Each structure stands twice: as structure tokens, then as C-alpha cells.
Amino acid sequence: MAVTIKDVAKRAGVSPATVSRVIADNPRITGKTKEKVREVMKIMGYYPNFQARNLVAKKSQTLGIIMENSATLAFQNPFFPEVLRGISTRAHGSQYGLYLSTGATQEEIYREVVEMAQGKRVDGIILLYSKIGDPVMEYLCQSGIPFAVVGRPFKDPCAVSYVDNDNINNAKEVVEYLVGLGHRHIAFVGGAADFVVSLDRLEGYKLALKQHGIPFDAAYTVNQEFMHGNEREAIRRLMALDIPPTAIVTHDDMVAYEVIGYLEDLEISVPEDVSIIGFNNHAISRHLKPPLSTVDISIYDLGLHAAELVLEKITDESVPPKQVVVPSRLIERGSCRRL
Amino acid sequence: MAVTIKDVAKRAGVSPATVSRVIADNPRITGKTKEKVREVMKIMGYYPNFQARNLVAKKSQTLGIIMENSATLAFQNPFFPEVLRGISTRAHGSQYGLYLSTGATQEEIYREVVEMAQGKRVDGIILLYSKIGDPVMEYLCQSGIPFAVVGRPFKDPCAVSYVDNDNINNAKEVVEYLVGLGHRHIAFVGGAADFVVSLDRLEGYKLALKQHGIPFDAAYTVNQEFMHGNEREAIRRLMALDIPPTAIVTHDDMVAYEVIGYLEDLEISVPEDVSIIGFNNHAISRHLKPPLSTVDISIYDLGLHAAELVLEKITDESVPPKQVVVPSRLIERGSCRRL
């Protein structure tokens, strides 16, 4: 049996209430009493029981982190560890712990979130993704629990606190950069179609084309669905078009390298034959061949701000929803060439 | 105020004890009563409070995951997300949640672990790394809390449950593979020197050399300490030796690619001039140039088994410590050449 507040109280010759106050460092307790109690706590190896403490305090000092289907997306790329690092740093700074979702399907995740929230297992929640028609997001909105999203919500974004890059603009700038290099036939390899980030980037892509009088052609776009075993084929098809693209925008550095691999198999070189650009600026991208031009989206900061937003909500429920846009920057390296 | 068991009881016209039994699906409760109570629970949107439930049950249904200094190692490479995915799957299968450490320094981590354990925040702990003279490991050993380690403990390994690859042998086989290709001057780029995995691999490296009558020369080894900004210089020095190595073993695929980058800057090509081999088989490694030969250490399985081990300990404290060795396999790709 672990030592409880009562054991300490008895041994220190005070009441449990006093011990409790010493733990809370209540200023109304004598220095002498505090010292004595602390001494006893140390001797007995006393540690407060979280469950009990949280039960009466009606809080858990814990943030719930909800990630997408663990088997696939979230875990595939370095986004997850990096955003978690940001969250972790901020949470730790405020003495909050992190509780992770473990569900693999949308239904499991939904159930978990409801239990976390209703069961008071967490004080707030960070949703690591934003997708269209997501029941989890809907639940979060109507539940009243403090939460923040990494990624712009699809509907009613002003009603929720979120942090995001300006994805539309990022993609637009990337395309403009390529246009500036003389490219007119630019392909777009995007993420899963039901993620808002994918929509936004596609939108930015279209916007840039339009602005430069380049007609949009769906044949130049490929999305995450292609990632299910027929990536290679999708790229082959792309390059077999009557007018194949001279540049490809991909939504992630690792995907960019995967594409580069397929291109090489087709004896197409980067950047000689095709220019390519990624997103996320993975640590390794500058060391690889070719060094990848990419957009650094400040993943760590996304995490930091997401944590900040929930923490704010937890501290004061009445603060209005807030949106944070984290800056990104285009990093030029060797994977794009002037036509 | 959230709806409690009392609210449900009142509305259903039963006692709180009965509601509690319905939740636990106690067979001594009438089907009719159960139905009625469940109906009311649904109507009122009742969810059991974890804190309260766990307080009396003296358990938390939660596993603590301790990772190394979040800012650096654990988060740098895909090991962390992948091992977490394994843990997550197994934990979820047994209705266990995951609680993550957030500390950045060893002291912070130590404090967190003690609080997690003593404060009954978690029922068991998975330590994601094994290093020499680690106070966290020592605490875990003497605390009596169920735990498992990913990686062989440095001392008294038989006293703790852990899962690991046969790192000594893995490294040995890698070196033997290179020797088999005709290499005699083989360099070793290892991880941080205080990690047991680094020791083991170095040991395997030495073992293989010895077995083939190749003298060990420390000048051919570089360790993680070189990763602090002077990686490039370390590689330059290595290749400037009187007899430069014709092959390099690196402890991680991404490190291998980083090294390859530095070699290229020195106008040394892989595998033409130098062969190189990695560890961990990152998803991207087969798509990169050159496709990397590497050792697949089954990271997902390491996580799965680690979770299995703690869960076992939690279920039955009396089971003796158990060790699981997860198989690895050498994957030949294009980064090594026969001399």
C-alpha cells in the first residue's frame, strides 16, 4: 500500500488537512509546521495520488492528443513527432501531461475522444488534423471542451481555435516560383483529398495558374489515393501525357523523393528534365540528392501554438476562439531548374 | 456539471450501486433493470468519471511512455513514431491509454517518472531507450512498478523485462557481409556512446573484425558526439586517413544519407568509391539514390512486444522478467559494392 496523506498526518502529528495545505504550499501554514510535514513526507516517500487530487479538483492537468489513423498518415512522416515536440514543450512548461489517442479507425477515435472528454480524463484536446465532415471535430465543437486544431477547420473556422499555415498562399507561391522559372506545365501531387490542407494547397495551385493564364487540367493532378500501391503507375501516367509536366509540386518531401525515384526509373532526371518541389523541409532533405527545394512550414511552432491555444481556453473558457497563422518559407535548393 | 451516477440513479429509480453494477455489466442485475438504466444513461448522456473510477479501482488503465530528451534523439528519426505505433496497437487492444513523458532533460524525466509511478497516474511504464547508468532505469527497478524497456539494460538484464534486437549479432553480420564483399577497411559511425545499442553494435563490429583477423583501429570509428555540428568534419577526417575506409557502417539510414552527402561533397561516390550500409530501413530508403542496404530491425514489433511485456506484468506481478528478441534482417540494395 502506498503511503497516503493520512499516514503522513499521523506521523507528523497534524491533521490530513494540514498535510494537504503543506502540499499546496498554503501561506497560512507556519514555516515550522511545513518543515516538519515535508520532512515526514520525504522520510515516508509520500507522493500525492493524482486520481484523488484530480477528482476533487475536477481537472486532470492533461491534454489529449488526437492523431489520425495511427497506422497510416500521422505516423508515416516526421510531421507527427515534430508537432508533438512543440506541444510537449509548451505543455511541460505549464505542468500539463499528454494523453495520446490510440484508435486506428475513425470510429475508435471518436469513441476515445468522447470518453476522454466526458470522462474528464483530459482538460483539453488538440486535434492534429482537419478533415472534411469529421465527426470528431463536430463532437468537439458541441461538447464545450477546450480544444484546438492543427489545421483550418473546413466549416465555420472562426468558431474554433486553430493554428495553421497559409496553405493556399504557400501553394500559390510555390507555383509562382515555378512559373517564374519558366514552367507552364506544372503537376500537383497532393495529400488525401478529404484533408483541408490538401484542398487549400490545390486551391492555391489553381489560383496561381489562373493568375498566369494557365488553364487548369485535372490530368496534371494526383492525390493521396494514388499512394495505395499504384504510386509508380500514377507517375508513369503523368509523364506519358501528350504534354508532360516540366515541374511537379508534391505535398511532402518524402513523397517528392519517392516521385523522384519513379522518375529515375523512367530515365527522367531531376532537375534536368523535370523540376520538383516539396513541403515540410525534412531534416534530411538538404543532404539528399538532389537537395530538395521545399516549403518549411514550421511544424514545431504549429505544435507550440496549438498547445498554447488549448491552454488558454482551459485557463479561461470565455476567451473567444483564436486563429494563429504560422509563417512558412520557400527554401530554394537544387531540385528546380530554369527553363 | 456533468451528469453523475447519482443523477442516473435518481432518474432511473434505482440506487447508485445498481447503476454502477449496470456499468460493470454485473450478471446479478436483471435484464430489465439493465435496460432501463442504460436507457436513462443514454438519455442523460452519462459517462463514467475516470478519476473516480480509477481511484477506487486503484488502477489507471494507462501506460506511461518514457522517451529520451524530446528535443533530440527520439524525435529525430522515425524510430519513435513507429515504435509508438506498435505500442499503441497493443495497448488499444487491451483498453489501455498512453501517457507520454514531456521532460526534456534527464532530471525532468526522472521526476516525471517518479510522479507517474508513485502518483498512480499509470499502471505500467515503457522505457523507450536503454542507456548506461540511467537513474530512471534504476528507479524503475527498485520501485516495483511494472515496466518494460525497449533495448537491453546495461546491467542485470535478466532482472528486467525488455525487448531488443540482437544488436551485437546484427552489427557482426553487417561487417561480415562487407568483408564478404572484399572490404577490409571498414568504418563505423555509431550512435551516442552511452546508449547500450551503440555499445552492442560496436561490440559486434569488433567481433567481426577480430574473427577475420582485421585489427581494430579507433580511428575508423565515429560516434554520435560527432553529430553536434561537426559531422562533415568527422567524415572528412575519416576519408583523409592514410588508408581511408572502403566501407562505412552507420547506425541509421538517415545518418547514412547524411554521410553520403558529405562524401559527395568530397567527390567520393557511393558505392563506387565507398560502400555504405544503414540501420532501421526507413520507408524512404528504397526510393532514394543510392537505394540503401540496411538492417530492418522491426521497430513496430519492438513496440508491440514492449507493450505486451508491461501488460503481462500488470496483469500478474509475479511473472518473472522476460526477454524478447525481435528478429532483424539485412536488406541488400545498391549501396555496397564488391571490391
Next chain:
DNA sequence: CTGAAAGCGCTTACAG
């Protein structure tokens, strides 16, 4: 400055 008492939301012997 400190203690006795009530209570956080639940579970579980003990009765009946």
C-alpha cells in the same frame, strides 16, 4: 494557524 467534516464520483463487501 489548524482541525473536523463534508464531499469529489465511483465501487464493493455486507445485508436482506
Next chain:
DNA sequence: CTGAAAGCGCTTACAG
């Protein structure tokens, strides 16, 4: 088959 009561380990008005 169900309820009243005690208790998990803590905190916090309320007294004094």
C-alpha cells in the same frame, strides 16, 4: 436481485 454504507485519497469551506 437490489440498497445503504463505507471508503478510495484527496481538498476546502467552515469553525475556532
